[in-house]
């Protein structure tokens with residue numbers, strides 16, 4: 253553990269690239285690897301990709317910069333950051349901490365499934381099985397009572413160990429190893445995928461814009477995905493920004509993070525879709541694509557078990573670097589606001605979040621009949637409340653706070669480090685943060701809440 257956290261002072265990133273890798277690690281996660289390719293497929297391929305990139309540049313970058321700025325200015329966790337600036341705004345950061353708690357509880361369940369698939373790829377279960385059996389294999393795993401809980405514990409344990417070791421000694425170090433490795437692995441898989449016979453169909457699917465498949469709903473899908481994928485709206489970037497030194501160039505950092513996340517989402521599409529098409533499969537939905545279709549694709553490929561191993565290790569790294577940022581949001585809150593030691597906060601919260609994840613795991617099997625919201629069991633309810641309610645709400649309130657309450661003048665002073673760094677886009681950013689982003693987010697928010705209760 254870092255000495256600084258024992259003496260009561262907060263940790264700090266050891267280097268600029270360390271921060272960028274950690275923040276990009278938070279952003280690059282399960283969202284990029286299975287959700288992005290699937291959403292692109294469902295919403296008109298290239299049409300979705302173009303709209304996604306536009307929203308990333310307009311809103312993703314805007315909110316990313318606003319969050320990091322708030323964090324670095326206050327040097328506090330999400331709750332504390334709002335509260336020191338305006339006493340009665342603390343609850344907004346509190347909602348973010350709650351979102352982090354909820355997301356991690358089901359994210360870790362999925363992380364556990366990934367761990368189990370890494371083991372399956374090493375022991376050869378994936379290469380020997382008849383491809384038709386992969387659906388059953390996945391169903392059996394997740395509906396089981398005890399096994400997924402063990403893997404959920406392993407995944408949470410790994411997250412705990414990294415966060416326990418502090419900012420530069422734990423989170424930064426882990427990201428400096430996992431992120432470059434992840435990048436190399438995704439390049440290898442993309443090359444393998446596009447060099448398969450018949451791969452061009454998948455590339456066409458991903459890059460040919462078909463606007464007839466692009467509906468109003470696709471627009472909402474794209475905005476929601478931008479927020480989830482960039483880890484925005486819950487104070488993750490406030491927390492990571494709070495460990496930055498005052499001289500870092502914030503617009504440059506925010507832009508790098510946004511570009512890395514978007515490139516990895518596109519690379520994931522390039523690594524996955526051509527392979528799926530080359531072997532005559534259909535890009536299925538969500539977990540089905542990652543845990544059922546892809547293992548079947550790998551089992552048909554020469555040296556497939558090696559590629560399956562690389563793929564699931566890549567997914568594990570992506571999920572872990574996101575999970576540690578989620579746990580850190582919660583831990584930073586207890587360390588700053590309640591003066592807990594990092595060790596106590598990390599262990600306690602990892603255990604509590606693990607327990608909160610247990611019903612999410614059981615809702616895939618023995619508890620599948622229990623619904624919390626109309627038609628949604630524990631897993632889907634956590635996901636819905638966090639991703640469709642708390643994140644957009646948090647993002648909108650963040651824009652209102654930075655744009656109107658704290659004020660863009662003060663924010664710009666922090667962004668430019670008191671005038672030291674140029675920020676040519678300042679007038680555009682001010683306009684986006686005050687008007688465009690909050691209004692656009694309000695629309696997704698109302699829409700997604702309406703969908704479930706209609």
Ligand code: PHE
Pocket residue numbers: 278279280281282283284355480481482483484486488574575577578
């Ligand atoms: N961005 C992560 C992903 O794409 C998920 C995440 C959301 C992580 C919010 C932290 C905060 O998987």
